[in-house]
Amino acid sequence: MFTNNQIFAAPLAGVTDRPFRRIVREFAPNAPIVTEMISCHSLVGGRKNCLRNFDRYDEEGPVGAQIFGADAGLMADAxxxxxxxxAKWIDINMGCPVPKVATRAGAGAFLMRDHRLAGDIMRAVVNAVQIPVSIKTRLGWDDAHRDWRDMINVAADCGVKFVALHGRTRAQLYLGPAVLPDVHGCPLPVIANGDIRCADDLSRASELGYAGAMIGRAMLGRPWIIGTIGGGAAPTNVGNIVRRHLEYSLEYYGAKTAVPMFRKHVAWYSAGMPNSAEFRIRVNGIIDPDELRVAIDEFWGCDLDI
Ligand SMILES: Cc1cc2nc3c(=O)[nH]c(=O)nc-3n(C[C@H](O)[C@H](O)[C@H](O)COP(=O)(O)O)c2cc1C
Incomplete structure (x- = not known):
């Protein structure tokens, strides 16, 4: 089985921002957490919108900053x-399937179709920094091109330190069950990603030769899973977590951005609970942070003293 520092929080755009990472840390202080993907163009160009995603990571524990792009020089600068x-390490996105990234920008999953460009980018980034570099990739572009082993060999040649492997092809997007291949014999440690939800999934990944596991969507509404999946204590009052997450978001983004942005978290946290549909409708109409605080406190019966 894996230890705490082998259970990763996956990068989730729009989710694994600084407030979310603070919550994950409460349950998994040593867990490696990957930031949302950051465009090398935005980062190097200093675009304001991107600087909100990107922070000082010094006091955050193990945080890997994920970058995406197709220009080796800009990726190195980023x-x-x-x-x-x-950042404690740099992760290169080689799996994002969305057209804006993978087709229009020639980045993310597109790099699986061009191992030479992928190699140029990996080498440039490895040479640019002293911290470790990882990649996050998929099984291949589609069923006819399941060449993940070749990509891992290229990565090893370029000096990459480890790989997160999502058990789907680009063509599968996020649909259908993830299938994790046996990775024994790979030249780099491989972290299993895709549909990891419980301790049994960790055991299976370990048997298949993985060096760790990375959890994505199972964190939505359950950020504590990064700690609890390895045996850590679960929260006794979920409402208190929701309230703290809200406070961190308000502090970080300001009310105007944080309140609407927090609606999705409320939906995830409350999913499956009695009256959650009515609660979500109520929350979706709220723009005032105090009103949102009251709604959350009432729904969960918080006993938080913030
Ligand atoms: C909302 C959302 C945002 C994502 N953002 C990123 C991202 O920024 N970078 C990345 O490499 N993968 C991203 N992914 C993919 C996840 O990191 C992960 O590989 C995928 O969800 C499979 O793992 P899971 O089954 O545990 O969710 C995202 C997935 C989702 C659903």
Missing amino acids: ARILQDAG
Whole structure:
């Protein structure tokens, strides 16, 4: 089985921001957490919108900053900026299937179709920083091109330190069950990703030769899973977690952005609970942070003293 520092929180755009990472840390202080993907163009160009995603990471524990792009030089520059910002490692996105990234920008999953460009990017990033570099990739572009082993060999040649492997092809997007291949014999440690939800999934990944596991969507509404899946204590009052998450978001983004942004978290936290549909409708109409605080406190019966 894996130890705490082998259970990763996956990068989730729009989710694994600083407030979310603070909550994960309460349950898993040593867990490696990957940031939302950051465009090398935005980062190097200093675009404001991107600087909100990117912070000082120094006091955050093990945080890997994920970058995406198709330009080796810009990727190297972006990696340096994030190293200077205190990232503990740099992760290169080689799996994102969304058209904006994978087809229009020629980045993310597109790099699985061009191992030479992928190699150029990996080498440039590895040479640019002193911290470790990882990649996050998929099984391949589609069923006819399941060449993940070749990609891992290229990564090893380029000096990459480890790989997170999502058990789907680009063509599968996020549909259908993830199938994790046996990774014994790979030249790098491989972290299992895709549909990891419980301790049995960790055991299976370990048997298949993985060096760790990375949890994505199972964190939605359950950020504590990163700690509890390995045997850590679950929260006694979920409402208190929701309230703290809200406070961190308000502090970080300001009320105007944080309140609407927090609606999705409320939906995930409350999913499956009695009256959650009515509660979500109520929350979706709220724009005032105090009103949102009251709604959350009433729904969960919080006993938080913030
Ligand atoms: C909302 C959402 C956002 C995501 N954002 C990223 C991202 O920024 N970078 C990345 O490499 N993968 C991203 N992914 C993919 C996840 O990291 C993960 O590989 C995928 O969800 C499979 O793992 P899971 O079955 O545990 O969710 C995202 C997935 C979702 C659902």
